[in-house]
Amino acid sequence: MDFADLVVFIRVVLKEIWAHKVSILFSAAIIGFAVLFIGISWPVTYETSTTFYADNQNILKPLLDKQAAVSKVEDQVRIVRDVMLSPRLLSQVMEKIYVNDEYKTPVEQERRAKEIRENLDISMLGKNYIKVTYSGHSPDGVYDTLNALTDLFIRDSAESKRTESKEAYQFIDNQVKQYKSQLVVAEERLKKFQSANLDGSDVDVGERIATLRDTIENLKVSLGEVRTRIQSLNQQLQEENSFSAKKFKADVYRERLAELLAKRDSLLLTFKESHPDVVSVGLQIQDMQNAIREAEKEHTSGAATSGETTVNPLYQELRSKLADAKVELYTGQRRLLSTEKLLEQEYARRKRIAEREAELLELKRDYDVTKKIYEEMLERREKARLSMTLNLEGQGITYKIQEPSQYPLAPKGLRFIHFVIVGLLLGIAAPIGIIVLYVIIDPRIRFVSQVENIISMPLLAVVPHTITPISKRIMKVDMLLIIMLGTALVAAYVGVAYSHYVGII
Amino acid sequence: MFGNKEKLREVSSNGVEFVEKVDEKDIDAEKDDEAIVDINREVTPGDRHDNKSGGYRADGIDQMSEVSAFSTEELDRLKLLYQGVPNRKLLNVFRDLRTKLAKKSKGKNYVCLVTSLVAGGGASYIAANLSAAIAMDRTKTSLLIDGNLYAPSVERLLAVEPVNGLTDYLYREDAQVEEIVYASGIPRLRVIPVGNNREAGAEYFSTGRMRKFIDSVKSRYPDRFIIIDSPPACEYSAETHILADLSDFVVLVVPYGKVTESQITAGLEAIGEDRLAGVVYNN
Numbered sequence: 137m138d139f140a141d142l143v144v145f146i147r148v149v150l151k152e153i154w155a156h157k158v159s160i161l162f163s164a165a166i167i168g169f170a171v172l173f174i175g176i177s178w179p180v181t182y183e184t185s186t187t188f189y190a191d192n193q194n195i196l197k198p199l200l201d202k203q204a205a206v207s208k209v210e211d212q213v214r215i216v217r218d219v220m221l222s223p224r225l226l227s228q229v230m231e232k233i234y235v236n237d238e239y240k241t242p243v244e245q246e247r248r249a250k251e252i253r254e255n256l257d258i259s260m261l262g263k264n265y266i267k268v269t270y271s272g273h274s275p276d277g278v279y280d281t282l283n284a285l286t287d288l289f290i291r292d293s294a295e296s297k298r299t300e301s302k303e304a305y306q307f308i309d310n311q312v313k314q315y316k317s318q319l320v321v322a323e324e325r326l327k328k329f330q331s332a333n334l335d336g337s338d339v340d341v342g343e344r345i346a347t348l349r350d351t352i353e354n355l356k357v358s359l360g361e362v363r364t365r366i367q368s369l370n371q372q373l374q375e376e377n378s379f380s381a382k383k384f385k386a387d388v389y390r391e392r393l394a395e396l397l398a399k400r401d402s403l404l405l406t407f408k409e410s411h412p413d414v415v416s417v418g419l420q421i422q423d424m425q426n427a428i429r430e431a432e433k434e435h436t437s438g439a440a441t442s443g444e445t446t447v448n449p450l451y452q453e454l455r456s457k458l459a460d461a462k463v464e465l466y467t468g469q470r471r472l473l474s475t476e477k478l479l480e481q482e483y484a485r486r487k488r489i490a491e492r493e494a495e496l497l498e499l500k501r502d503y504d505v506t507k508k509i510y511e512e513m514l515e516r517r518e519k520a521r522l523s524m525t526l527n528l529e530g531q532g533i534t535y536k537i538q539e540p541s542q543y544p545l546a547p548k549g550l551r552f553i554h555f556v557i558v559g560l561l562l563g564i565a566a567p568i569g570i571i572v573l574y575v576i577i578d579p580r581i582r583f584v585s586q587v588e589n590i591i592s593m594p595l596l597a598v599v600p601h602t603i604t605p606i607s608k609r610i611m612k613v614d615m616l617l618i619i620m621l622g623t624a625l626v627a628a629y630v631g632v633a634y635s636h637y638v639g640i641i
Numbered sequence: 642m643f644g645n646k647e648k649l650r651e652v653s654s655n656g657v658e659f660v661e662k663v664d665e666k667d668i669d670a671e672k673d674d675e676a677i678v679d680i681n682r683e684v685t686p687g688d689r690h691d692n693k694s695g696g697y698r699a700d701g702i703d704q705m706s707e708v709s710a711f712s713t714e715e716l717d718r719l720k721l722l723y724q725g726v727p728n729r730k731l732l733n734v735f736r737d738l739r740t741k742l743a744k745k746s747k748g749k750n751y752v753c754l755v756t757s758l759v760a761g762g763g764a765s766y767i768a769a770n771l772s773a774a775i776a777m778d779r780t781k782t783s784l785l786i787d788g789n790l791y792a793p794s795v796e797r798l799l800a801v802e803p804v805n806g807l808t809d810y811l812y813r814e815d816a817q818v819e820e821i822v823y824a825s826g827i828p829r830l831r832v833i834p835v836g837n838n839r840e841a842g843a844e845y846f847s848t849g850r851m852r853k854f855i856d857s858v859k860s861r862y863p864d865r866f867i868i869i870d871s872p873p874a875c876e877y878s879a880e881t882h883i884l885a886d887l888s889d890f891v892v893l894v895v896p897y898g899k900v901t902e903s904q905i906t907a908g909l910e911a912i913g914e915d916r917l918a919g920v921v922y923n924n
Contacts, residue, residue: 152898153924240866571794579901587922588893596892597738599767625715 141585148582151601152571157618165625168563172629175555176636180547182278186286187261187539188216195553216266216535217258219296220289226252228292229284239269250279265538275544282541290535294527301527305520312517315510322503325495329499333492339536341486348479355472362465369458373451393424411491556633560626694862709800711826719797720766721827722773736922737772738892742771745918746889750781752859753918754788754888756881757872760909762896763923765794768870771892775866776829782824786833786869788884790843791877795870798825801825806836810854811845818857831865855887859872875904878911883910890918897924 153160219225224247257269268286272278335341400417407414581587583599603611635641716723726732728782739877755771757764758763768785787795788809796803810816810833824834843853859867871886874881885891891912895905909917 213755257755370653375809576897580898581902581905582898583899584922586902587905588919591901591909593919595922596741597734597921599734599923600728600922601897602720602728604720606715633679 144583144585146628149575152250152509152582153568154577155497156567156571157614159623160571161625163570164563167566168559168625168629169632170631171555171559171562175552175559176549176551176632176641178552179273180551181271181273182275182544183269183271183548184278184280184282184541184544185267185539186537186541188266188268188286188290188335189538190538190545192266192267210584213258213266215293216268217352219260219293220256220285225285225288225292226582228288229281232288233280251287253512256285266535271548275547278513279349279541279543286541287536290537293535297527298524301520301524305517305524308323308513308517312510312513315513319503319506319510319578322499322506326496326499326503329492329496330600333489333496335485335489335492338486338489338493338568341482345479345482345486348475350480351475352479355468355475359465359468359472362461362468366465369461372454386428386436389424389428393421393428395534396421415637450561453473466476490550524529552633560629562628614615655902657825664850672911688923707898709826710828715826717851718828718922720770721798722770722777723827724777727728732774733801735770736777738799739774742890742918743861750859750863750866750883752855752867752869752887754869754871754881754884754891754916755894755914756874756884756891757896757897758820758875759903759924762793762894762899764873764894765789765870766893767894767923768868769795769798770918772830772866772868774829775868776827776840779829780833781864781866782829782862783866783868784833785825786867787835788860788869788880788889789854789872790880791872792834793839795832796834798830798832799823799834800826803834803836806834806838807917808836808838808845809840810836811848811850812836812838812841814850818854843877843883846880846887874911875900876907877906881911885913885916889915891916892918893920895920895922897922 213603227245229252230245230248251272252270255271257271259267259269260265268282270278270282270285396417400421403414403417404412409415409418474548575582581590584595589596630640642665645756711721711723713723713725716726718884722732724737729874738875742751745751753771755768757766765787772783772785775781783873785795785798786794791807801823803821805816805821807821810818810821821833821836823832823834824830869884871884872880893908893912900908
């Protein structure tokens with residue numbers, strides 16, 4: 137479409153606009169006023185927001201490490217939303233704001249609470265900042281509601297945190313006490329058991345049995361020895377008859393003689409033979425030799441007396457040894473018996489120990505478990521104590537108002553002035569746009585070029601629109617009327633808009 | 642200036658074709674013409690009583706009786722062209738159309754049917770103005786026949802109430818042509834109104850009497866051009882077809898913003914390609 141075509145098109149559009157001037161004027165008025173009334177009835181939305189700083193990076197954290205449980209910031213948005221929108225907090229908010237019982241029935245309160253829930257937006261700004269935005273139709277309402285909400289929320293969260301950690305501490309403390317008493321009971325039971333059972337351990341018994349067995353073995357060996365000795369002594373005593381008492385006498389003399397000879401030899405080393413000592417010894421030697429000969433004669437003659445037999449010292453010696461050995465045997469046997477008895481006892485003890493072992497294990501296990509839990513609880517209690525202290529001193533997670541809410545001075549979103557402008561522009565543009573569309577879409581012929589295309593030959597003539605003087609006058613009057621009406625409409629439009637703006641309507 | 646006028650008269654009386662070179666000179670000439678028309682009005686006093694009887698008996702243009710011409714205000718009101726009309730563009734359009742049609746008939750007089758595609762398409766307006774434009778030439782006369790039985794319009798060109806019309810003539814065997822031809826308020830433009838027998842009129846169009854009538858009015862004066870105002874082609878295609886058969890050629894009027902392409906095609910088919918002189922687009 138080149139410029140000439142465009143001019144023709146515009147001319148046609150203008151012609152159509154003129155042809156439909158009244159309906160255009162009316163539709164413009166209807167559209168414009170409709171938009172204006174939408175603007176008047178359009179709910180004005182005010183919005184205000186406040187930013188919290190959710191602080192858990194306090195100075196104590198590095199010190200505490202894992203000892204105290206500090207809430208995570210990631211959960212904060214959810215927590216803040218849950219707490220802020222809880223019916224408890226909302227009812228408090230309503231109590232605070234609407235002191236004059238504006239929403240007194242439960243249904244109204246519920247409706248209002250729902251409204252607050254819908255208009256509240258909580259979002260995370262950065263890592264630790266939480267932005268709470270509230271929108272509503274009146275600036276006062278928005279400002280008051282958000283302030284009340286944040287105020288109550290901060291107070292409530294601090295309070296609930298305190299209570300929560302206190303309760304947690306108390307709970308754990310109670311648990312600790314309970315476990316402590318359990319532990320004492322277990323300890324007591326174990327002690328009682330141990331004091332009631334002195335059998336000692338299985339190992340002790342084993343050692344004892346081994347020792348006893350060794351003793352028995354040794355005893356048995358030594359008993360065998362003693363028996364052998366008694367046997368041999370008895371044999372030797374039976375051979376007593378074949379030995380004479382004389383022989384025994386001669387042997388004694390010979391011994392004496394040898395001693396004397398040795399004495400004389402030693403004397404001779406010092407003295408001469410004439411020395412009296414040597415002579416004395418020589419005489420003793422002769423005596424001794426004579427005695428020996430006599431004894432040998434007695435022995436060979438076989439004249440022995442019973443009195444001589446009983447006085448044999450060797451056999452007396454043997455007999456005493458035999459008696460000793462018999463005593464030894466007897467005592468050994470007694471010892472063996474008693475040791476064997478002891479061994480029996482040890483076996484019995486071992487059996488007892490084995491029987492008691494299961495009970496002991498159970499008691500010990502009870503004790504161990506209770507002790508372990510108790511220790512753990514103690515640790516936890518310390519954690520809880522720290523957390524409680526943190527919260528009591530306000531050192532746990534805290535919400536600080538970073539950006540206080542501002543009183544919303546200007547409404548948010550579409551404002552009345554926008555509607556006024558849009559209404560005016562749309563009122564003018566829409567009917568013209570419709571006319572343009574009508575010219576484009578309407579299949580009826582409006583352009584010379586179209587006719588030429590259809591008949592495929594040049595036109596004989598194009599008769600321009602003629603205006604008679606009368607129609608010219610009518611047209612002028614029409615134009616005047618249209619201008620007047622249009623001006624009146626625009627004036628009415630502006631008047632309505634202005635009176636709404638200043639608050640008359 | 643006067644000499645120039647004389648020259649024009651000379652040329653016209655010699656029977657030469659229309660002088661239709663529209664340039665500044667010609668416009669001046671037309672202005673002079675207007676003055677002459679005014680003089681003529683005085684010199685040739687209108688005889689309305691004569692016209693009431695309807696007929697005329699003169700044999701040449703000069704002898705044609707005239708009624709008192711319309712004033713320019715009347716002509717403006719009737720949307721009729723005249724020499725010196727302020728809307729020169731419109732005048733030129735019709736003069737151009739006149740020339741084109743004259744070319745088509747090779748200078749001879751013709752019977753031209755003007756039909757619109759739909760009612761209110763401006764066929765009557767174009768027919769009247771075409772007749773007026775032809776009549777502007779002092780050597781030519783034009784006869785406007787109202788064939789639009791359904792929305793007759795040529796009565797407005799008459800200064801008097803017509804008594805008889807075309808349908809009366811066709812209905813009554815004894816009727817004379819002179820009875821139905823009326824002088825209009827425009828010099829050299831004669832008018833035949835529809836008449837009083839419109840209900841049955843359409844049937845007479847196909848009669849031999851109608852054909853004879855057309856032939857007689859055409860052949861009576863060689864310098865008389867006959868324009869028939871026809872009913873809309875799309876709505877009354879039968880009448881259009883019959884009237885087109887009687888005519889030398891047809892001018893189809895396409896009105897602004899009233900017809901679709903299919904209606905144009907249908908109209909063209911109703912007329913037939915051989916009869917079609919061309920299409921006039923009426924804004």
